[in-house]
Amino acid sequence: MLTIGRAQISVSRWQLSYESRIKFWGILFILPTILFFLIFKYGPMIWAIYLSFTGYDIVTKPKYIGLSNYISIFKDPIFLQALNNTLVYIVGSTIAITIIGLGLALLINTGIKASRFFMSSMFLTNIMPILAVCLVWRFLFHPHGLVNQFLSPLGLGRIDWLTNSYLALPAIIIVTAWRFAPYFMVVFLAGLLAVPKEIYEAADIDGVTPFSRFFRITLPMISPIVFFVVVVSALLCARIFLMPFIITGGGPGGATRVLSMLIYETGFSYLKMGRAAAISVILFLIMMVFTILQIRLFSKTEEY
């Protein structure tokens, strides 16, 4: 009995140190990141949250005013308009980017000749300096510009993309999708490539249609990547600022003013840093809720 007992004890002790060894390394791997984030990310974030409860005009010290920033923000029609714009923009752009990006990646992955070359060319849309991007698209969307000239055979007449308050935001969404779909196409491609060929070969032997191959095999295999793309592109779009700023300046009549632009104006133009911080916190909370929903949604799928 004793001998068996001793043997048992020594096994569990080995297991103890084995587990803690693994945990130790796990912590070690994450440690630098945590330290870095504490200093460079969480510190400033907490500062921003603190600021949101103050009135701060940059020159004098912040003055505590409790919730009044938040109260006045929610009563402000300009904020509500920007909130609406931001939500529409995020949802629209994320859907467009995900679908187009995945579509492009699938296309490239079919092994069409020179697809690498095409992929690299399309990736250029993301590398082009933002200033040039905005300049070009402003001209493409001009009432007499190329886009309208292209569409004229459809007989729609003249479309005022950037000066019609219903079309301006969709126009910005189109530019966003153009700029970021190839970016995420690369991510999707990396994901598609990581799917082991053996799985496809097995399916082919079973005689699966391409359609069901996509939905039954490919999609589940890359679902962590889809999750990634949806979450990250949403977070990216929430913060996009230069594009609407340069192309439409937030117009017409505030139709393309998104929250990040409102934050910039409120903080640096109107010198109301406290209020800007409060709007940032609201944006932060929205994205937090959205991301949590995404996590919930995707953890239902098999591989998350």
Next chain:
Amino acid sequence: MERSGKKGGTSKVTGTKVTRRSFLKGVGALGLGLVATPSTNRLAFAQPKGPLKLSFWTWQNPQQHTWIQKRVKMFMEKNKGIQVDWQYFTFTDLGKKVSVGYATGTAPEGFATGTWLMPTWLSRNMVAPMDVKLLGYSSLQNFVNDYPKAFIDGAVKDGKVYGFPVYVYGFLNYLNTHHFKEAKLDPEKDQPKTWEELGEIAKKLAIKKGNKFERQGFKFAMHAPMWTMVQFNPILLQCGGSWFDKSGKCMINSDAGVKAMTIRASIIRKYQAEDPADTIATSPLPMMDFLKERVSMFSTHCIPVPAIKSQNEKMAAEGYYRPVQMPGIDPNKRFPTAYGFNFVVNINAPKEKQLALHDLYRFIMSDLVDCWKDTGPFTPARKSGWADDPQVKNYPHIDEIIKARDNGALLPETPVYNELADIVHQAVQKVTLENADIKKSLDEAAAQVDKATEEFKTKK
């Protein structure tokens, strides 16, 4: 060893977790401590033992900032004991950097700013009063007499001067003389003197094919809130309106305001000679439509010849453009907005640097003929000491340019100028691009401005 509060895990693991947690707490506190500790030095520059170091930031304009740089260099050669770190930024970036600078104690000691922003700086006590004697004037009255009223009203408060004027210009109405002659009109005699005349002439000059303008008659620039303000301001004032009443309430939705906005929209609505959506203007070149002859008349500040040359060599060479005064309600009372730039001193700068800045500013502006040579047609703010020079007198249309400057009206003085500009800009967009109801748009705008003023007063 405290309880970790978590189920399972051996005591060894719990121990590790607690240690880690408290360690992390410590680091977090350290991080927060770094952020929360106020800086002891208000300025990043220590008191110098060697040469006196000044930091001086200005806005970007290829002619103007090059000339300023030249003057700064000359100043340093004459004053070996002073080193000026001069930098330039685009106008919007300049504002941003200055704001961040004040927040972090690294703002420049001297910088340039727009005259319309003086209330913004003054109301927050960010700039220092200046001594006119060090700027070369024996008395305040002499100083005031030497600059256009539009500038003085904004920068002189309670007998103290807060800004040293550099440039002031007024907007002009530029006419394409070829187009005028084509329509059998004389650019000199037939220039629009009232807003109705402007509309009529624009209608005559416009050429429309189907739903597309080949040539518009007159355009208002719509690319930036600043331009919207500069163009709307005189119309409002000419109609007898005002931006604010004595109590500070916004008055743009008064009858005069509605009249002014109706005039503003009349070229589009009544005379159908303008298409606000059809423009190729950009920030660096807002007068692009005029330069490319897509419009016959355009309101803008004086256009430098290099700008014309860069986009339309023929127009520059043959000179078929003519600036005239903006129209008025009363043909005898035509005036534009006049605005400009001045040099200011950071109130946090040490005394000796403030004094040195006076010397620098005075020197930069001491040779205005040289200024004109390099930066004409941008008019220096000062009235005296240069306008009689033959180089100036022979400049084409100089009389119109100076008249616009001298007659120009001031932009509204309010500490919430940026909010006002954005709100008015949007109202104009709604009225011109979406055919919105004028009274309703102005009511909305006035309410928003009042709200912004109210919030500023309660320091949010």
Next chain:
Amino acid sequence: MKKQIARFWTLEWLGVLPLGALTFLVILPIIWMISTSFQSGDKMYQLTTEWIPSVFHWENYPNGLSRSAFPLFFLNSFIVSAAVMIGNIIFCTLAGYGLSKYRFRGDKIILLLILSTLMLPLEVTLVPTFLIIRKLNWLNTYQGIFAPLLIDAFGIFLMRQFMLRIPTDYIEAARIDGAGEFKILWKIIIPQCKPAIATMAIFSFRDSWDQFIWPLVIVSVDEYRTYPLGLVRFGEDYGNPPTEQMAIAVLATIPVFLIFWILQRSLRTGFTMSGLKG
């Protein structure tokens, strides 16, 4: 069998035309940018452009470069972006691995916490980040510019998602064989994540390359300026042909494109489960 081969063969070639046309449409704006960079200044703002310039103004390139200290600016941008890329590769891989394989309670919370750093817009954190850099005495230095960008939640998240798929049995087997944790990471995990690491490298380089607001705030001397700060100055400059700005923009895309081109070869290799057998 032969029918299958023949069908497959034509699909590969038939696809070229539509894919090529699509690519062409997508990169039309880029072609515009390149074409405009060779035009004379007055051709910049035109609604109907000449796609192939009638006269090639090659001088836009050397002239544009000389307007500001662009060669220096590009070098600075490169140093900063390379540092950010390396930092991301090292630390995000470590952190991503830690998060994906070491399952402990609350790891979803940690994921959320890490993602939360992507949720706050830059404008509000500018001032406190500036203050931190100043306390470290890193104003106007390379590290001052790249330090806040060194580890990005994007990279951690990406690595985590990729590493999730690597079966734990694989790792367990190696552990039982006596391999150390670090060795496992180095010899087993990383080779299988090459596409992900390449992707992360490309993105971190590119994101840092384009950064404007942060360098604007932190740098006050030409010595350390990055190229976007120089590019924006063309904006107000009407004295010189605006097409020079396009020339610089074209030059700016080259380094990022090169990095992308080099790294995208890793995207060529998929991986097989061969290592697991036996």
